Every structure is written in C-alpha cells, then in structure tokens.
Amino acid sequence: MAEIKYLSEHYAKPEYQTLDGYKKFGGYEMLAKALKMEPQKIIDEVKASGLRGRGGAGFATGVKWGFLPNNGEPRYLLCNADESEPGTFKDRVMMERAPHQLIEGMLISAFAIKSNKAYIYIRGEYMGPAAILEKAIAEAKAAGLIGKNILGAGFDCELDLYLGAGAYICGEETGMISSLEGLKGQPKLKPPFPAVQGYLRKPTIVNNVETLAAVVPIIRDGAAGYRKYGTEKSAGTKLFSISGNVNKPGTYEVPLGYPLMDLINIECGGLKPGRKLKAVVPGGSSAPVLTAEECKTATLDYECLAQLGSMLGSGAIIVIDDSNCMVDVLSTISHFYHHESCGQCTPCREGTGWMERIIHGIVHGHGSEGEVDLLLKIADNMKGRTICALSDAAALPVLSFVTKFRDEFEYFIREKKSKVRGGQIYAQISH
Amino acid sequence: MLKSVTSSGVAAPQATTGATSPQAKMVTISINGKEVEVKEGSTIIEAYYQSGLDIAHYCWHPGLSIAGVCRLCMVEIEGNPRLQIACNTTVVAGMKVNNSSAKVKDAVKWGLDFHLINHPLDCPICDQAGECGLQDQYMKYGQYDSEMGEQKVKKHKVVDLGPRVVLDSERCILCSRCVRFTDEVSKTHELGIFNRGDRAEIGTFEGKPLANNYSLNTVDICPVGALTSRDFRFRQRVWFLKNAETVCTGCSTGCNVKVYFNKEGLFRMKPVYNPNVNGHWMCDVGRDTYKFVNKEARLLEAKVVSSGKSQEMPAMELAKKLGATLRGHGTSAALVLTGSYSVEEYEAIVSYFKTDVGTKNIYHWINNPETFDSFDGLLFRGDKNPNTRGLLEVLKAQGISGSWKELVDGIGTGAIKTVVVAGPENQANFPDMKVKIAELSKVAKLVWLTSGKNAELDALTGDVALLPVKSYVEKAGSFVNHAGLRQQVDRVMTVVPGAVSLTELVDLMKEVGDAMTVKSTAATETVPAISANQIGQGRINNEFTLSRGVW
Known part of the structure; x- marks a missing residue:
C-alpha cells in the first residue's frame, strides 16, 4: 500500500476548480445518477460503505443520517468547513482544488436526506477558499445544478456559503449552528441533538467537507468499491495534513489503516538528517500525543489510534522531533485552548486559563513543585464535564504531554530551564 | 404569613410561574x-x-x-x-x-x-456575604484549600448596568441567569455575555441600559455578589435583618413578598414564589413600597388645627374626640376611602359610618382612573392600589354607591360639613393628591387619616385634624387582588407606635368615654409575624418556595 489518489485524483489539475474542468472528469454525473435513485437507497449505500465522519469524531455517516425524524419538518444539511483544529488543513486543499466535488457531494447528500436547503459554514480565516467556493457555487447555480428542479429530476436545493468570524468553537456542530443562526458561537446543550432540533430548531445534519465529498465516489463505485480501501471498521481513504519536523509536509491521501511511520518516512520524506522522532500528535492538537515508541506500531485508523489512547481526529498529524521542548509545545497548545474556550461552562472557562497560566509560568522559569500533579488534576476534572468537547480537547494534550514527558516538565520546574534547549527563554507566548 | x-x-x-398540574403522573x-x-x-x-x-x-x-x-x-x-x-x-x-x-x-x-479560582476572596467587603451562593455551597460541598496560585483575571468593577443594578464582573460566575431573565421573562434583552473564555463578562448593549421595570429580579437571582441593588447595597449587612412575608401594595397584582427589616425600619423587598400570583418575580416599582413605611416618611402624632392654632396629641385621644363628634352626625358627615386598606378595615369603618354616624355618604377616591385597567403583561397593573377590589366588594355589600360629584356638590352647598378621608398610604401613586386636598379642604371640618407625612396637609389652616394610621406591615388584614384572590397577611413590625389601624380607630371611636381597650405597640417589639412552622402554609404548589433558598 502507498499513497493513493482516490478522492484527490484530479486535485493537481488547475482546471478541476472550474465547472467545465470538473465535468471533463465525470463531474456531476454522480449527481445525475443519484437523483434517479431512491433517497433511502443512497443512505443505505453510504451506511454500507462504512464511511465515518472525517471531521474528528468518526461517527458513521449513514447512521447519523438515519437519526432524522420523519415528521415532515424542513431539514437542513450543513457542511462544516470551519476546519480550525490546529494542524488540520485538508479541507482547505479540498475546497481549493475541487470545490465542485464538495458541492456535488452535498447535493447528493441533501437529496438523500430530503433537505432543500444546505449551507457551507466556512471559517473566517479561509477567505481564499471561500472565494473559490463562492465562484463554484455561482457556476453551479447558473448551470441549474443548484436551485429549482435540479437536472430536471424535480429536486430543489439551495446552497449557500456562510463565512464565520474565526472561532475554534464554531467548528463544534452546535456552536456552528448557533453562529449560523446569528447567535454567539456557543455550543448548545444536548439533548436535543441537531438531527432532531438543530439549525432553527429543525432537523439538521452536520457533516465535514471530506465526508460529504466522499459521498461522490461512493455513488460511483458503490459501497463495495469504496470498501476496497481501508480496514473493516475504518473503510475508505482519508486525507491527512502533516506538519512539523518532516521534510515534505503537506496533505496526503492514504487508505485508512496505513502505517503512521510509513507516511512519515516514505510519503513525507522522513525527518531532517540527524534528528530523531520524539513524538507525534496524530489527530489535531487535541489528540493525545504518541511517543516515538508508540508510533512504531501505529496505523492510521480509528481503532488502532483509540487503542493507543489517542484518536484519528481530523487526520492532522504533527510530527515532533528531538529538537523540541515538550513544555514549549504544550504551552502553545494550552494557549490556544485558553484563547478559544467559549466561556460557557465553568470547568473549561476557568480550567483552560488556569492550565495555561501554570504552563506559561513553567516556561518562564516560575514553575513550582507540585504543579505537574496539579496540571494532571485540573485536566482530569475538566474532562467530560462540559457541554461540548473543547474542555476535553484542552485537557487531553495536557494529560498526555505531562504523563509521557513528565521528566521534561519536572526538569524545567527544578532547573528553571528547558531540558532540550537549555536556558533560552522563547518569547513565543503572546497575549 | x-x-x-x-x-x-x-x-x-x-x-411565567411554571406551575405544574396537581394531577401529574x-x-x-x-x-x-x-x-x-x-x-x-x-x-x-x-x-x-x-x-x-x-x-x-x-x-x-x-x-x-x-x-x-x-x-x-x-x-x-x-x-x-x-x-x-x-x-x-x-x-x-x-x-x-x-x-x-x-x-x-x-x-x-x-x-x-x-468557580472560585478567579473569584475575589473579599467576602468581608462584599455586599452579598451572608446570602451568597458561593459561600453557602462552599460550606456545604467544598471546604478544601484551593491550589490556585496564579494571578486572578482582572475584570470591570462597579459597572452601572442601569439605574438600579450595579455589576462587579470579577465576582460574576457567568451562570447566565440574569441574561436568561432579560431574554425570557422581561423579554427586554438588555443583557448579554461579551467576550469569551475567562475574559467573558456580562454587559449591556450600546445605548440599552438595564432599565426595565423588572431589573432588580436579576439581583435576586444572581447567586453571587456580581449584581447588587443600588438602593440596598452597603446599607445593611444581611445578617442584621429579619424578614417576614406579606403582600406588595404597589399595585393590584398583590405579589407575595418578603420584607427585610430591623429596628431601624424596612430595607428591601424580595419576591416570594407563588405560582398563582407572581411566580418568582416582582417589579421594581413594588420594591420601593417599603420606603413610605419607614419613620422618616411617617406622620408620628395626631395633629389638630383649629382657629389658627395647631396642637399635637396622641392618636388615641384624637380618636376619642372624633368619636364624640361623629356619633349621630348624620348625613352631614362623609367618608372618603382609598384602595390602600384591608378588607377588615373597610368593613369596620363603613359599618361605623352607616350605623354610628348614620350616613351613607361614603365615596371611593380613584387615583389614576385613565390607566386603571392597564397591564404590562407580566405583573404590573395600572390600578396601583392593593385592595380596590376588596373596597368595591365591601361597598357593594353595604349598599354604598355614592359618586364623587355628590361629595363635591355636598361640600359646595354646605350639606356636607365633616369629611373623614382614609388617605393613600403610597402617596406617590396618587398624582391627584394636591388637587384632592384642595378640593376636600373646602369642607368645614376635615379629618385626614394618613400613615405618611404630607406638606400640603400640614399647610392646611381651617378646621383640620390629621391622624396617623398604620401602614400595611403594621397590621393584620386581607387584600383582594385584581383577580379576586383574597390574601391575608399578619403584622410584621411596628414602625410608628402611636398609629392606629382603621379597625382600631373605629373601636376607639365607639368607646367614647369608656376605658381604653386598644393598646399601641412599642417600637422595640419588632417581632416577625411568622413563626418558623407556619412558612409555606396555605400556599399552593410551593415546591420551590424561597424558604429553601434560591439554590
């Protein structure tokens, strides 16, 4: 096995951005095919394909669609393009290179779940991809692919783009719904879940960009065709965003179950000469860190990474070599979560700030004994105690960094300097 | 009680009360x-x-x-x-x-x-101390030593959210109760949470201060010292206050309230949950109805002005004199009633005038007739008397139906020579006070029963007598609200020892020449009207009564 261009087959071709270019390679043929199918048949096909949410949670897409109540209420399909997990940039590549693939996937999905209104919620910083998408949506509208009676099949679907204001929390599905409703981007209390009461309190499905785009090849190849890639429980291919200390960082598509070290060493050209792998964050900054030892056996699928106590998440792999001080890295991560906590639930609002201030103090040589254990206690009590997963996202890196690299933290506190980079204090934390 | x-x-x-049906499964x-x-x-x-x-x-x-x-x-x-x-x-x-x-x-x-890591630990100077959710729950569920060693977050202090409410953001625990209150109950939407994470703060929107008539409820439901009442803050430590339940006399809704008092007088009022009247809330106007009860605003002794000479005397003495004058006075005497008094008082004085005085010249002074039937949709009613309905019922039962014009004509022609006025208790609710005083003072002899002081009354020169009566917290009695709900209250405390209720006045007037049976209460005897085992009795659906605390 190696890198495979399944979703990203034509991403290298600039013309693929345009409607004509997209059509040249079979674009919108799957929409035509899908519109002739029974909507339930599409849902069944997606269920059978084993496609799981590519945004991070990895929930089975077809099953999620099945949660919609049959109550005759209008339904909404929302595409989560908020991609704000640090380390993740695969949705950006998809939207820049193949905006029509996403639009086609959304239209098929909207048809399957009987929704006549779909939105793409894109993060505020993605002005470039937003412009590309807007152009693509306009092209599709002009071509009658969006709007009334699509391809003469009697299906109406409007699709609009909504630009967020750049808040991590708006990537959480109910936070995104709040933002889309014009409210402060704060997650909503569940139950009710979005499938029952979501956008405007109507049944709503929220899917990631990659998830919706993957519906297109599933229609083309069928569930069995899609299942050719990946493992039994983690079917298909996935785009991984690799950043950090590798020679060729970037977005790579590999089948799920692909060995992590192969991706680092083969596709990404390995580490810089003389450097040794220290750790890998496998699923975005909120995923627990893996040690070099753990990486040896790691394969890129939901099950293996869960077994290792981490997660596949959004597929954002951050490679950390031995030139990095783990206290510095955690300090950056903790600053991010402190900055992004919406402030609704007390443990997260207060805990993220508390942890950041402690780690910030350690990095600046003001650490005191017992703070390592205190960090563990705070993180432990933030986990699973809030409305959304941001609190967990802030707590998990702290727990894993402090547990797995405890000596570096203790050294820093004791010696008032980094075990890795010595006494130099980086002015890297900005407020 | x-x-x-x-x-x-x-x-x-x-x-808004959230009352559940008693037949729930x-x-x-x-x-x-x-x-x-x-x-x-x-x-x-x-x-x-x-x-x-x-x-x-x-x-x-x-x-x-x-x-x-x-x-x-x-x-x-x-x-x-x-x-x-x-x-x-x-x-x-x-x-x-x-x-x-x-x-x-x-x-x-x-x-x-x-909750506590960024909360200031300055309870000794915090006005909420003694009734604070953080203190109470820390004692109940906490009692640990905090490991927080970092700098606390700095936020805004002493922020004026509106004319009545002051915010201390550092004390705020962002529970969002106040925001939800303005969104869901008052529906005025003034408050919001601005910024995010531990920088989040409660605030008002540009040009939209928290100025609705229910703003002080946010202070009640604030579990900490973040929102305080401008009127009450720093005036008294709460542990020096007793409290007792009564009804608000600010309008005809009759909200169930607690008055907080000590021997210096009343300090504040808070709502008491009653799903059939006011739910959990009361209005800001009602909150002020303790002010006219306190000594500064009160008439302390009876005063008689006669042939240019003014003389102070105990109310009881004047009452007896009045009794002698009024007995058998007949139709040249008249009585004016306002909606401030209890049903029992109306019954006593109306029947006294009918039988002992011998007149049916009894008139109802309506304060603000044009807005009488208005209602803000939540609690506040245009009829700003606690017992208009009770008064009307008594008048009807006694067969009284005099019009104000009759009274004015009677005074004008000299047919009515003596007028006794049971004047308003909450004078602020009687915009026509001056006009009515001018109108009524044309009579040969004017007797004005009032709990509060009034400059116009003091300035009258004819044959005038002013007699101090008890305010609503100083007597037992019942009030019938706009919907016909009769609510009985007990005496809470005595503010003016010399004042009498209308019932006591009638007793005194009847016992002309007899030994005194009504005794005034000394001011120091500020015994709360409720004994502990009575709390909650008689009220319906009381599962969330504040006797258990807001928490």
Missing part, C-alpha cells in the same frame, strides 16, 4: 438509595427538589430555561459511566441516581474550585 383564600373570583395563574426513581415518587417528565434536579433533597447548582433556576453551564449539579446515574448534569436529564421510571458518591462529591468540589 400569607393565606391565600379565593373569594369572589378565580385566581388567574401567571404564564408520578414515577418512582431512586435517589441516593432512597425510593422517591416524582412527577413524570421532571428533570433530575426537580426530582431532588420535589423530594426535599440537596443538590449543588448555580445556573439552574426553576423560573428560567436550562443553561447547563455551571456543571455543579453532577449526578451519577446507574448504567452511565459518565457523570451527568441533573438539570438537563429527565427522570425515567426506575432510574437510580445519586449525588452522594465520592466520585460526585469530588466532581462538585472541583466544580466549585473552578
């Missing part, structure tokens, strides 16, 4: 190992309240929507590995819930610590 007795009408339940669940029956569809936190069990919480309030943000009401549900919040989990028959396990206790302790 309040006893609600429905008389002529059926009480109209308020939409019950389910059995287990709380902390004890089987309890709770209403079907209740949340777990409501089940705790229905069963009289304690549970930690800040953001949940029975009169507001569920926010689920304080994360304190953690419970362990059998079969669920994760702790759940009790406020957003509905009970299911057979559910086994506990909040007594070490796991829950530890979670609650940490929940408290998260």
Whole structure:
C-alpha cells in the first residue's frame, strides 16, 4: 500500500476548480445518477460503505443520517468547513482544488436526506477558499445544478456559503449552528441533538467537507468499491495534513489503516538528517500525543489510534522531533485552548486559563513543585464535564504531554530551564 | 404569613410561574438509595427538589430555561459511566441516581474550585456575604484549600448596568441567569455575555441600559455578589435583618413578598414564589413600597388645627374626640376611602359610618382612573392600589354607591360639613393628591387619616385634624387582588407606635368615654409575624418556595 489518489485524483489539475474542468472528469454525473435513485437507497449505500465522519469524531455517516425524524419538518444539511483544529488543513486543499466535488457531494447528500436547503459554514480565516467556493457555487447555480428542479429530476436545493468570524468553537456542530443562526458561537446543550432540533430548531445534519465529498465516489463505485480501501471498521481513504519536523509536509491521501511511520518516512520524506522522532500528535492538537515508541506500531485508523489512547481526529498529524521542548509545545497548545474556550461552562472557562497560566509560568522559569500533579488534576476534572468537547480537547494534550514527558516538565520546574534547549527563554507566548 | 383564600373570583395563574398540574403522573426513581415518587417528565434536579433533597447548582433556576453551564449539579446515574448534569436529564421510571458518591462529591468540589479560582476572596467587603451562593455551597460541598496560585483575571468593577443594578464582573460566575431573565421573562434583552473564555463578562448593549421595570429580579437571582441593588447595597449587612412575608401594595397584582427589616425600619423587598400570583418575580416599582413605611416618611402624632392654632396629641385621644363628634352626625358627615386598606378595615369603618354616624355618604377616591385597567403583561397593573377590589366588594355589600360629584356638590352647598378621608398610604401613586386636598379642604371640618407625612396637609389652616394610621406591615388584614384572590397577611413590625389601624380607630371611636381597650405597640417589639412552622402554609404548589433558598 502507498499513497493513493482516490478522492484527490484530479486535485493537481488547475482546471478541476472550474465547472467545465470538473465535468471533463465525470463531474456531476454522480449527481445525475443519484437523483434517479431512491433517497433511502443512497443512505443505505453510504451506511454500507462504512464511511465515518472525517471531521474528528468518526461517527458513521449513514447512521447519523438515519437519526432524522420523519415528521415532515424542513431539514437542513450543513457542511462544516470551519476546519480550525490546529494542524488540520485538508479541507482547505479540498475546497481549493475541487470545490465542485464538495458541492456535488452535498447535493447528493441533501437529496438523500430530503433537505432543500444546505449551507457551507466556512471559517473566517479561509477567505481564499471561500472565494473559490463562492465562484463554484455561482457556476453551479447558473448551470441549474443548484436551485429549482435540479437536472430536471424535480429536486430543489439551495446552497449557500456562510463565512464565520474565526472561532475554534464554531467548528463544534452546535456552536456552528448557533453562529449560523446569528447567535454567539456557543455550543448548545444536548439533548436535543441537531438531527432532531438543530439549525432553527429543525432537523439538521452536520457533516465535514471530506465526508460529504466522499459521498461522490461512493455513488460511483458503490459501497463495495469504496470498501476496497481501508480496514473493516475504518473503510475508505482519508486525507491527512502533516506538519512539523518532516521534510515534505503537506496533505496526503492514504487508505485508512496505513502505517503512521510509513507516511512519515516514505510519503513525507522522513525527518531532517540527524534528528530523531520524539513524538507525534496524530489527530489535531487535541489528540493525545504518541511517543516515538508508540508510533512504531501505529496505523492510521480509528481503532488502532483509540487503542493507543489517542484518536484519528481530523487526520492532522504533527510530527515532533528531538529538537523540541515538550513544555514549549504544550504551552502553545494550552494557549490556544485558553484563547478559544467559549466561556460557557465553568470547568473549561476557568480550567483552560488556569492550565495555561501554570504552563506559561513553567516556561518562564516560575514553575513550582507540585504543579505537574496539579496540571494532571485540573485536566482530569475538566474532562467530560462540559457541554461540548473543547474542555476535553484542552485537557487531553495536557494529560498526555505531562504523563509521557513528565521528566521534561519536572526538569524545567527544578532547573528553571528547558531540558532540550537549555536556558533560552522563547518569547513565543503572546497575549 | 400569607393565606391565600379565593373569594369572589378565580385566581388567574401567571404564564411565567411554571406551575405544574396537581394531577401529574408520578414515577418512582431512586435517589441516593432512597425510593422517591416524582412527577413524570421532571428533570433530575426537580426530582431532588420535589423530594426535599440537596443538590449543588448555580445556573439552574426553576423560573428560567436550562443553561447547563455551571456543571455543579453532577449526578451519577446507574448504567452511565459518565457523570451527568441533573438539570438537563429527565427522570425515567426506575432510574437510580445519586449525588452522594465520592466520585460526585469530588466532581462538585472541583466544580466549585473552578468557580472560585478567579473569584475575589473579599467576602468581608462584599455586599452579598451572608446570602451568597458561593459561600453557602462552599460550606456545604467544598471546604478544601484551593491550589490556585496564579494571578486572578482582572475584570470591570462597579459597572452601572442601569439605574438600579450595579455589576462587579470579577465576582460574576457567568451562570447566565440574569441574561436568561432579560431574554425570557422581561423579554427586554438588555443583557448579554461579551467576550469569551475567562475574559467573558456580562454587559449591556450600546445605548440599552438595564432599565426595565423588572431589573432588580436579576439581583435576586444572581447567586453571587456580581449584581447588587443600588438602593440596598452597603446599607445593611444581611445578617442584621429579619424578614417576614406579606403582600406588595404597589399595585393590584398583590405579589407575595418578603420584607427585610430591623429596628431601624424596612430595607428591601424580595419576591416570594407563588405560582398563582407572581411566580418568582416582582417589579421594581413594588420594591420601593417599603420606603413610605419607614419613620422618616411617617406622620408620628395626631395633629389638630383649629382657629389658627395647631396642637399635637396622641392618636388615641384624637380618636376619642372624633368619636364624640361623629356619633349621630348624620348625613352631614362623609367618608372618603382609598384602595390602600384591608378588607377588615373597610368593613369596620363603613359599618361605623352607616350605623354610628348614620350616613351613607361614603365615596371611593380613584387615583389614576385613565390607566386603571392597564397591564404590562407580566405583573404590573395600572390600578396601583392593593385592595380596590376588596373596597368595591365591601361597598357593594353595604349598599354604598355614592359618586364623587355628590361629595363635591355636598361640600359646595354646605350639606356636607365633616369629611373623614382614609388617605393613600403610597402617596406617590396618587398624582391627584394636591388637587384632592384642595378640593376636600373646602369642607368645614376635615379629618385626614394618613400613615405618611404630607406638606400640603400640614399647610392646611381651617378646621383640620390629621391622624396617623398604620401602614400595611403594621397590621393584620386581607387584600383582594385584581383577580379576586383574597390574601391575608399578619403584622410584621411596628414602625410608628402611636398609629392606629382603621379597625382600631373605629373601636376607639365607639368607646367614647369608656376605658381604653386598644393598646399601641412599642417600637422595640419588632417581632416577625411568622413563626418558623407556619412558612409555606396555605400556599399552593410551593415546591420551590424561597424558604429553601434560591439554590
């Protein structure tokens, strides 16, 4: 096995951005095919394909669609393009290179779940991809692919783009719904879940960009065709965003179950000469860190990474070599979560700030004994105690960094300097 | 003590009260190992309240929507590995819930610590001390040493949210109760939470101060010292105050309230939950109805002005003199009544005038007729008297139907020579006070019964007598609200020892020449009217009564 261009087959071709270019390679043929199918048949096909949410949670897409109540209420399909997990940039590549693939996937999905209104919620910083998408949506509208009676099949679907204001929390599905409703981007209390009461309190499905785009090849190849890639429980291919200390960082598509070290060493050209792998964050900054030892056996699928106590998440792999001080890295991560906590639930609002201030103090040589254990206690009590997963996202890196690299933290506190980079204090934390 | 007795009408339940029907189906669940029956569809936190069990919480309030943000009401549900919040989990028959396990206790302790790490520990100078949710729950569920060694977050202090409410953002725990109140109850939407994370602060929108007529409810529901009442803050430590329940006399809604007082007088009023009258709330105008009760505003001694000479005397002495004058006075005497007095007082004085004085010249002074029937949709009514309905019922029962014009004509022609006025208690609600005084002072002899001082009355020169009467907290009696609900109140305290109620006045007037039977109460005897075991008695659906505290 190696890198495979399944979703990203034509991403290298600039013309693929345009409607004509997209059509040249079979674009919108799957929409035509899908519109002739029974909507339930599409849902069944997606269920059978084993496609799981590519945004991070990895929930089975077809099953999620099945949660919609049959109550005759209008339904909404929302595409989560908020991609704000640090380390993740695969949705950006998809939207820049193949905006029509996403639009086609959304239209098929909207048809399957009987929704006549779909939105793409894109993060505020993605002005470039937003412009590309807007152009693509306009092209599709002009071509009658969006709007009334699509391809003469009697299906109406409007699709609009909504630009967020750049808040991590708006990537959480109910936070995104709040933002889309014009409210402060704060997650909503569940139950009710979005499938029952979501956008405007109507049944709503929220899917990631990659998830919706993957519906297109599933229609083309069928569930069995899609299942050719990946493992039994983690079917298909996935785009991984690799950043950090590798020679060729970037977005790579590999089948799920692909060995992590192969991706680092083969596709990404390995580490810089003389450097040794220290750790890998496998699923975005909120995923627990893996040690070099753990990486040896790691394969890129939901099950293996869960077994290792981490997660596949959004597929954002951050490679950390031995030139990095783990206290510095955690300090950056903790600053991010402190900055992004919406402030609704007390443990997260207060805990993220508390942890950041402690780690910030350690990095600046003001650490005191017992703070390592205190960090563990705070993180432990933030986990699973809030409305959304941001609190967990802030707590998990702290727990894993402090547990797995405890000596570096203790050294820093004791010696008032980094075990890795010595006494130099980086002015890297900005407020 | 309040006893609600429905008389002529059926009480109209308020939409905001959340009253549950008494026929609700019950389910059995287990709380902390004890089987309890709770209403079907209740949340777990409501089940705790229905069963009289304690549970930690800040953001949940029975009169507001569920926010689920304080994360304190953690419970362990059998079969669920994760702790759940009790406020957003509905009970299911057979559910086994506990909040007594070490796991829950530890979670609650940490929940408290998260609330407290950035909260200033300056309780000695905080006005909320003594009735603070953080203090109370720390003593109950916390009692640990905080490990917080970092700098606390700095936020705005002494922020004027509006004319009546002051915010201290550092003390705020962002429970969002006040925001939900302005969104859901007053529907005025002035408040919001600005910024995010631990920089988040409550605030008002540009050009939209918290100036609605219900703003002080936000102070009541604020579990900490973040929102304080400009009127009350720093005037008295709460542990120096006693409290007693009565009804608000600010308008005809008759909100159930608690008055807070000590020997210096009354300091503030807070609503008491009654689903059939006011739910959890009361209006800001009603909050001021303690002010005219205090000594500074009161007429302390009776005063008689006669042939240019003014003389002060005890009320009882004047009462006896009046009794001698009025007995058998006949139709040249008239009585003017306002809606400020209790049903019992009306009954006594009306029948005295009919039988002892011998006149049916009894008139109703309506203060603000043009807005009498207005209603703000929540609690505040245009009829700014507590007992207009009670007065009308008494007048009807006694066959009295005199019009104001008759009175004015009677004074004009000299047919009416003596007028006794049971004047308004809350003079601010009588915009026509001056006009009426001018009108009525044309009579040969004017007797004005009043609890409060009044400059116009003091300036009168003819044959005038002023007699101090008791305010609503100084006497027992019942008031009939706009919907016909008769609410009985007990005496709370005595502010003016020499004042008499109308009933006592009638007794005094009747006993001309006899030995005195009515004794005044000394001011020091400020005994609360309620004994502990009476609390909650007679009120319907009282599961969330504030006797258990807002928490």
